[in-house]
Amino acid sequence: MNEHNPIALEINKIQAHWRKAVSGNDPLRLVRLMILPEEARLYEGFFKLESSPHGQLEEIFVTHLTPFEGEDTFSAAIIRDWLATYDNSATLLQEMEAKNSKLMWDPAPFRQLPAAVPQDKQLLQLLQSFREALPHQPATLVLALLPWQVSDTRSFAGWLTRLLKLGIPAGVRITVVDHVGKDYLLINDRPFPGQIISFHVPLQLADAIQRLATSGNPNDPEIAYRKCLFEMGNAAKDKDIKRLHYWGERMLEVTQRSGNKGLFATAHLTYAGMLFNFKRDPQLPLLLEKATRIAKQGIQMGDNACISLLIQAYGYQGAYAQVRRNYGPAIEWFLQQAALAEQHQYLSQAVMSWYQAVELSRRKDSSRYRTLLEQAYKCGIPMTDDEISSSVYSFLAADYYDYAYTNKQTALIKEIDERMSRVFGREWKVEVDKLKKSKMKSLMQPQLSEEEEEEAEETANAPAEK
Numbered sequence: 001m002n003e004h005n006p007i008a009l010e011i012n013k014i015q016a017h018w019r020k021a022v023s024g025n026d027p028l029r030l031v032r033l034m035i036l037p038e039e040a041r042l043y044e045g046f047f048k049l050e051s052s053p054h055g056q057l058e059e060i061f062v063t064h065l066t067p068f069e070g071e072d073t074f075s076a077a078i079i080r081d082w083l084a085t086y087d088n089s090a091t092l093l094q095e096m097e098a099k100n101s102k103l104m105w106d107p108a109p110f111r112q113l114p115a116a117v118p119q120d121k122q123l124l125q126l127l128q129s130f131r132e133a134l135p136h137q138p139a140t141l142v143l144a145l146l147p148w149q150v151s152d153t154r155s156f157a158g159w160l161t162r163l164l165k166l167g168i169p170a171g172v173r174i175t176v177v178d179h180v181g182k183d184y185l186l187i188n189d190r191p192f193p194g195q196i197i198s199f200h201v202p203l204q205l206a207d208a209i210q211r212l213a214t215s216g217n218p219n220d221p222e223i224a225y226r227k228c229l230f231e232m233g234n235a236a237k238d239k240d241i242k243r244l245h246y247w248g249e250r251m252l253e254v255t256q257r258s259g260n261k262g263l264f265a266t267a268h269l270t271y272a273g274m275l276f277n278f279k280r281d282p283q284l285p286l287l288l289e290k291a292t293r294i295a296k297q298g299i300q301m302g303d304n305a306c307i308s309l310l311i312q313a314y315g316y317q318g319a320y321a322q323v324r325r326n327y328g329p330a331i332e333w334f335l336q337q338a339a340l341a342e343q344h345q346y347l348s349q350a351v352m353s354w355y356q357a358v359e360l361s362r363r364k365d366s367s368r369y370r371t372l373l374e375q376a377y378k379c380g381i382p383m384t385d386d387e388i389s390s391s392v393y394s395f396l397a398a399d400y401y402d403y404a405y406t407n408k409q410t411a412l413i414k415e416i417d418e419r420m421s422r423v424f425g426r427e428w429k430v431e432v433d434k435l436k437k438s439k440m441k442s443l444m445q446p447q448l449s450e451e452e453e454e455e456a457e458e459t460a461n462a463p464a465e466k
Helices: 005-019 037-050 074-087 090-098 120-134 153-167 205-214 222-237 241-258 261-278 283-300 303-323 326-342 347-364 364-381 386-391 391-406 410-424 428-443 452-460
Strands: 031-034 060-064 141-145 172-179 196-201
Touching: 005 037, 005 196, 005 364, 037 060, 037 141, 037 172, 060 074, 074 120, 074 153, 074 261, 120 141, 120 153, 120 172, 141 428, 153 172, 153 303, 222 241, 241 261, 261 283, 283 303, 303 326, 303 347, 326 347, 326 364, 347 391, 364 391, 386 391, 386 410, 391 410, 391 428, 410 428
Parallel strands: 031 172, 031 196, 060 141, 141 172
Antiparallel strands: none
16 A cells, blocks of 8 residues: 555544554454544445455455345355355465465354254354464454444344454454434443444544645646645635635636646536536536636537536526426426436436436426426336345336326236346335435425515626626
């Protein structure tokens, strides 16, 4: 790891704190790392590093992303993933043997464990046997759990408590991540004296990211752009519109000098995006218009990067029109965005644009709703199951299913039901409804009030100061 890399220096801080608080502390069985949400990716990097041959800590880390679906099934899920990982690690095991560090572990006893033995106990037996098989004894094994999904944090804490009650073997530690101020996985440590530790490592992640992004030649347009971007972000956070405009104008100047249409269009979109925090600012629509024009020029000059920028510009235009309660133009902008995205096979973006247009028509122009919904559904037919599950297409399909059901279109009902059941299971309607409720607030733009709208018009039409 590059010791001069600002991100590497932050990971070094975590390693140093771990050595001080955890390493050599034999009674410890559970380590709870308290983090801020924005630090999650950094801690993923820390665990990934320590689980590799390049780890710096003396413990042996094994990291699992196994989803937590329930405290009665989690241990079995970890065992299943552990064995699958082991079976796929033939190359690593051969390298260890070549370095006289052969792993003498036999997975056979854990492949078909007797049902009479509780799954939690089976997991602890696996961890103990694996630790005892590690080369260069005595060794400490750390099972780092970063579930990519947790169905219930209270049940997760209950599962951890059950393992502590059973007795996590000596030389084995389990590490989890919790959020500062939330204490989702807080466990009463009185029954387990000396076995649990929780700590937060003070990091300067934002500063590290900024230093990393702006390092290099300050005259490089892309580095100058990033410098302006961070300064604009700080200004927006401080609600300092004057400072935001200062750095926004500097961003336009340095990117224009670059002669790169894509970078110049990006600067306009970035500047406009920041001004969405100040929706009444008259510069916002002007920046969007210019970004759209520059992106079109870039496409004409053969700059394919400008295609995605034009798609983004259309979306911003639609969002701004929606904020101003100009619903007809907003729908048209989203339809342009959808058409361009679909033309270039950006299907996830296309269905998002369709979703915006369909929802606006449903609420504000019902005469277009059925036609747009049908077109939106057809747009996503070429999508893969993974693309469907990670996009808003399922919302469109659910709405079109309801339309087909109301109008007794049997073939269409069957088609949608089969496809969505394959992706989400037989209860797909319930699952999609849950997803939609969780995402609805972030999908639709808030609108200006009538008073804000009038004030914006007055500001836009006011004579310029001399």
